[in-house]
Amino acid sequence: MWEGGGSGVERDGDFIAFYRRDRDRLCRTVTVTVGDASLAVEAVDEAFVRAYERWDQVRGCRQPAAWVYRVAVNWATSWRRKWSRRPTRPVEELDRAHDDRALDTDVLARLRGLPAAHRETLVLRFVFDLSVVDTAEALGVSPGTVKSRVSRALRMLARQPEVLR
Amino acid sequence: MNDVERIVAEFHTAVEAVWDPPPGDVGAVMRRGRRRRILSRAAVAGVGAALVAAVTGAAVALLPVGGPSEVAGPEVEHVDPPAADDASADRGPAPDEGSEDADCSAAGMDANLPPQDLPVPVAETRQRIAEAAVACDYQRLETLAATTSEFIYSFGGGDEPATHWQQREADGEDVLAELVTLLELEPGTTDPGDVAGEMHVWPAVFALDDPSRDDFGPVIDAGLYTEDDVERWLEMTGEYGGYRVGIDKAGHWRFFVAGD
Secondary structure, rough: OOOOOOOOOOHHHHHHHHHHHHHHHHHHHHHHHOHHHHHHHHHHHHHHHHHEEEEEEHHHOHHHHHHHHHHHHHHHHHHHOOOHHHOEHHHHHHOOOOOOOOHHHHHHHHOOOOHHHHHHHHHHHOOOOOOOOHHHHOOOOHHHHHHHHHHHHHHOOOHHHHOOO | OHHHHHHHHHHHHHHHOOOOOOOHHHHHHHHHHHHHHHHHHHHHHHHHHHHHHHHHHHHOOOOOOOOHHOOOOHHHHHHOOOOOOHHHHHHOOOOOOOOOOOOOOOOOOOOEEEEEEEEOOHHHHHHHHEEEEEEEHHHHHHHOOOOOOEEEEEOOOOOOOHHHHHHHHHOOOOHHHHHHHHHOOEEEEEOOOOEEEEEEEEEEEHHHOOOOOHHHHHHHOOOOHHHHHHHHHHHOOOOOOEEEEEEEEEOOOEEEOOOO
8 A cells, every 4th residue: 555755845846946947948958959849848848747756756866957858858759750740830930039139040050950869969968068978878878979979060050160170 | 268169159049049938837737747646656556456466366277278368468457346245254244334333424424326427347346435434344445445555545654544544533534424425426537548547536626637616616515625725725736635536447446545
């Protein structure tokens, strides 16, 4: 018979703070990775539900946001495989409220030219600031693969790729 | 800033500026998470019970008559809830069902529940639970609960279900009367695609993701809870937080619990 659990007030408080701090950033990074804003929002919500279900474990991770990001990207990828005809909301059609921010559409265009695995690697490595080893572990690849993906991705993002060669 | 740093900075800026997502609803996320926690525990319990049944069946038969496929899968449907008669036989003398000696909040209530459109196994378990509660037969209730190994009756730890419910009654909480009253209300069903599969739950409001105040009407009208209770739940979690009962489609009683 199950009788576990706890009062959960502190636990819930931690989760709410985490959600409020990281949710928008996760929506953006998943959008950049999967290229579909509506799907990204759904995926991030789903990943947060899963994080809350097992919050005692997830909050013990070094980077809970990276955990949510990976779950969201996997969920979105799997969902897209099953429902390929679903209407999408591509990045080009998004409402941008940050008019004051320098949006480099060239960078976005070049990002879209990268394979999804490379976008994912860049996000984990530079947005969530994971080390090469942690990024490799999160993606289930070798550190060498992470390094080569990062190197190739940065070359593709550079306006003058030759500077990185 | 070197070239790599500059490109990474541009990447950061692009990600930050890509768009402003619509506002999130952390309350809705937590409600979905809580419901899944309960349902997943119930699902684990069902698989556990089915595995026990499969192993027991294999041990009795020694050799499967129809080949390996007969014991291959933990089919929940293969686990029959015990008959009420079996339960009382296991626990010694029959309880004072409906007698004057029965002493609990449900004593004297009508065990003949209003008919509902339910699958037969669910209807049978619902009826057996009500009969055991009205008879104040805690042991029979515990036996009905034991058709799954992880029946949920408390989030706070403590004794076995029979002792737990008996103690709540002794503390003045009409827990068995609430159980019978809940089963008189209309049920809801959980999503068949959810982790625990389709399950009938009482009251129906527990099955709703985003209930309105009107959805709480039946539990208020039945005298189970007050409008103040509903306001508190809506403020704290946005969902029903009172006692609820869950029975899966195979007729296993999965939970009778309140709070989260």
